[in-house]
Amino acid sequence: MVAGKRTKGEARAPRFYPAYDIKPKAKAAPANPPKMRASLTPGTIVIVLAGRFRGKRCVMLKALGESGLIVVSGPYSVNGVPIRRVNPAYVIATSTKVDVSSVDASKFDDEYFSNNKNTKKTEKKAAAADDEEEFFATEKEEEPKVSEKRKVDQAAVDDQLLPIVEQTPMLKEYLAALFTLTKGMKPHELKW
Amino acid sequence: MGFTRFVEVGRVCLVNYGPDNGKLGTIIDIVDGNKCLVDGPRTHRPRATSDALQATRPNRHHGQDPEEREAENAQSGVGEGGCSRAMGSHGLGQKLAAKKKRANLTDFQRFQLMVARKQRAALVKEKLDAIKDGTLVPSVPEKKAKTAPPPAEEPEPEPEPAAAADY
Numbered sequence: 001m002v003a004g005k006r007t008k009g010e011a012r013a014p015r016f017y018p019a020y021d022i023k024p025k026a027k028a029a030p031a032n033p034p035k036m037r038a039s040l041t042p043g044t045i046v047i048v049l050a051g052r053f054r055g056k057r058c059v060m061l062k063a064l065g066e067s068g069l070i071v072v073s074g075p076y077s078v079n080g081v082p083i084r085r086v087n088p089a090y091v092i093a094t095s096t097k098v099d100v101s102s103v104d105a106s107k108f109d110d111e112y113f114s115n116n117k118n119t120k121k122t123e124k125k126a127a128a129a130d131d132e133e134e135f136f137a138t139e140k141e142e143e144p145k146v147s148e149k150r151k152v153d154q155a156a157v158d159d160q161l162l163p164i165v166e167q168t169p170m171l172k173e174y175l176a177a178l179f180t181l182t183k184g185m186k187p188h189e190l191k192w
Numbered sequence: 193m194g195f196t197r198f199v200e201v202g203r204v205c206l207v208n209y210g211p212d213n214g215k216l217g218t219i220i221d222i223v224d225g226n227k228c229l230v231d232g233p234r235t236h237r238p239r240a241t242s243d244a245l246q247a248t249r250p251n252r253h254h255g256q257d258p259e260e261r262e263a264e265n266a267q268s269g270v271g272e273g274g275c276s277r278a279m280g281s282h283g284l285g286q287k288l289a290a291k292k293k294r295a296n297l298t299d300f301q302r303f304q305l306m307v308a309r310k311q312r313a314a315l316v317k318e319k320l321d322a323i324k325d326g327t328l329v330p331s332v333p334e335k336k337a338k339t340a341p342p343p344a345e346e347p348e349p350e351p352e353p354a355a356a357a358d359y
């Protein structure tokens with residue numbers, strides 16, 4: 001190469017060089033796909049242990065391969081648990097299972113549940129900056145609204161799930177009942 | 193009735209812990225206040241333990257079986273038929289069987305059992321109230337009244353193995 005001349009498309013040589021060698025960053029090992037407990041299969045009745053719905057028994061619909069979470073549904077009409085993602089670590093898998101192969105849960109992936117949470121914050125900020133009075137007024141938290149889309153999807157799944165649940169006598173009542181530990185119950189010794 | 197199930201020679205007992213846990217045997221000899229020699233050849237209890245004087249503490253033991261009481265020889269008392277059979281029909285044996293059954297219930301079955309117990313309690317209460325009101329004569333042999341305690345007492349339906357038998 002002639003000094004000062006570059007052929008077209010040739011990269012310009014850097015003017016400065018680092019004083020010492022910079023080691024190239026090691027490539028992060030590809031994340032292993034999450035492993036699901038053998039006891040957690042679609043249709044398993046699970047007991048949610050943490051969060052808003054702790055103590056509720058609900059039906060597992062599917063496992064999410066990407067996040068490692070599971071999708072459960074109460075069904076909503078039975079015990080008020082909507083279709084939602086749950087961390088399987090906070091769930092007891094029971095040996096009771098229903099056949100949910102006929103329930104179409106294909107649309108419920110991680111993307112479906114991800115909320116664009118940023119919009120809420122920016123909206124709030126904007127609203128607060130708008131008006132001083134509003135700023136000093138006691139902040140009213142907006143009630144989280146369930147979107148119509150979610151409602152429709154919930155109803156669609158419930159319509160499929162309810163008849164399956166009702167096939168087993170007392171299963172509906174079982175799902176509606178809260179799980180609690182009572183005197184003398186040792187969870188590590190119990191059979192689920 | 194006072195306590196009758198004493199630790200005494202010839203008493204059929206249930207071993208409560210150790211390698212022979214859950215096995216039936218007969219008290220052969222009382223070593224001291226804490227130990228006694230137990231043997232039970234037919235209940236697959238290894239002889240060696242008793243020969244080596246490894247005594248087990250029969251802190252829960254089985255009532256003497258009238259069939260076996262006559263048998264002077266303690267070992268022949270723990271016959272294959274006698275004790276094991278008696279254990280099945282005996283209070284303690286039933287209790288143990290029920291306990292085992294309970295321990296193996298799944299969560300759903302526990303729920304069903306809970307509901308069944310509630311239903312039974314309601315039935316008992318219904319009959320009991322009727323007896324209290326005088327609308328039902330207690331001597332009437334009611335199917336469910338069997339589990340009902342005498343009218344003077346509060347209804348306390350015990351978890352009876354028969355109710356658990358379904359699960």
